[in-house]
Amino acid sequence: MSLNSSTAAGEPIAAEVVIVGAGPCGLFQVFELGLLGISAHVIDSLPGPGGQCTELYPDKPIYDIPALPVCGAQELVDRLMQQIKPFNPQFHLGQEVVHFARREDGRFSVATAAGTRFDAGAVVIAAGVGSFQARRIGIEGVEPFEGQSILYRVKDASALEGKRLVIFGGGDSALDWTLELTPRARSVTLVHRRAEFRAAPASVAKMKELVSAGRMRCFEALPHSLITADGALGGINIKAPDGAVHALEADHVLVFFGLHPKLGPIAEWGLDLEKKALRVDTEKFQTSLPGVFAVGDINTYPGKKKLILSGFHEAALAAFGIQHHLYPQKRQFLQYTTTSPIMHQRLGVPD
Ligand code: FAD
Numbered sequence: 001m002s003l004n005s006s007t008a009a010g011e012p013i014a015a016e017v018v019i020v021g022a023g024p025c026g027l028f029q030v031f032e033l034g035l036l037g038i039s040a041h042v043i044d045s046l047p048g049p050g051g052q053c054t055e056l057y058p059d060k061p062i063y064d065i066p067a068l069p070v071c072g073a074q075e076l077v078d079r080l081m082q083q084i085k086p087f088n089p090q091f092h093l094g095q096e097v098v099h100f101a102r103r104e105d106g107r108f109s110v111a112t113a114a115g116t117r118f119d120a121g122a123v124v125i126a127a128g129v130g131s132f133q134a135r136r137i138g139i140e141g142v143e144p145f146e147g148q149s150i151l152y153r154v155k156d157a158s159a160l161e162g163k164r165l166v167i168f169g170g171g172d173s174a175l176d177w178t179l180e181l182t183p184r185a186r187s188v189t190l191v192h193r194r195a196e197f198r199a200a201p202a203s204v205a206k207m208k209e210l211v212s213a214g215r216m217r218c219f220e221a222l223p224h225s226l227i228t229a230d231g232a233l234g235g236i237n238i239k240a241p242d243g244a245v246h247a248l249e250a251d252h253v254l255v256f257f258g259l260h261p262k263l264g265p266i267a268e269w270g271l272d273l274e275k276k277a278l279r280v281d282t283e284k285f286q287t288s289l290p291g292v293f294a295v296g297d298i299n300t301y302p303g304k305k306k307l308i309l310s311g312f313h314e315a316a317l318a319a320f321g322i323q324h325h326l327y328p329q330k331r332q333f334l335q336y337t338t339t340s341p342i343m344h345q346r347l348g349v350p351d
Pocket of ligand 1: 044064306
């Protein structure tokens, strides 16, 4: 299983199936296709698999997964990753799918913002509530600095060594990066809008120790305005609860205000939508465009419930629909994993 097999240049990657979204339903789709001998490429805008489970509630217990009386959300994702391993899916993570088109020969062109292109026989949209985007810092004039000196994600921590850093946020990402970067940066200032933090108590305690030791600073304040000189970022003004504005020097401003989902480009792909969800049939979970299927939270049909369990069922039936779409001559049999030699072979189960 390859966790980042993308090549941005060259020919499009020929794929039997492209799955947009590596949430629990996209991952289980890999499994159901794999049982039928169909391989998949999986794309997600997030840097890791797991969708909402990993991004929004990794440590929370889930109680309604069949045969697992209780299962942590991240644990569920880890188990799904283990379950799909025999089928060797190719992951393309940290890449938003921005382009989709049906070609004249009935196949599909799919492309990501990073420039990776696919030539796919079928597409499954398992995009949940949309692609997760970082919440931006809401002050004037930030656009030219975003991705340069104002960062919503740290891709290369070594680029921040020896720099003056101002970090915004009160959750785990803000605290984890504060603790990680304080020993390596020239200075670190953490700014949070409240005195209470959402991050793990142990991280908050460690941060407070660093403040007491004079190794970093922490302020309760909101971002106010940028300090710039000759087109370069020089720092940021923050506004304290008493209304006073203070200037902080900074080479980089790191913003961890969490993520919010955006349906984004999927809304423009010409597929039938109902209240920001893709209309599907309940036989194959196919959208209004033959060859394009939708499973999980992104789809809608009479009686739809946005549950992981429902998405798993949808993925099982979609796999048969996809097999028929790709190989219409092939006769379909229902086989049990318990007894099917071909499924055992695909799963790598020893005889
Ligand atoms: P998601 O998990 O939303 O994953 C979709 C993925 O698609 C995301 O990773 C996103 O980045 C990616 N994506 C979207 N658009 C693009 C694009 N254009 N390009 C690339 N990638 C894209 N359900 C239960 O059954 N039981 C529970 O107990 C339960 N508890 C919950 C608790 C909380 C706090 C929350 C928020 C939800 C809970 N749910 C629960 C709901 C459950 O998490 C969802 O039903 C499930 O995650 C849907 O899975 P999915 O794979 O359809 O979508």
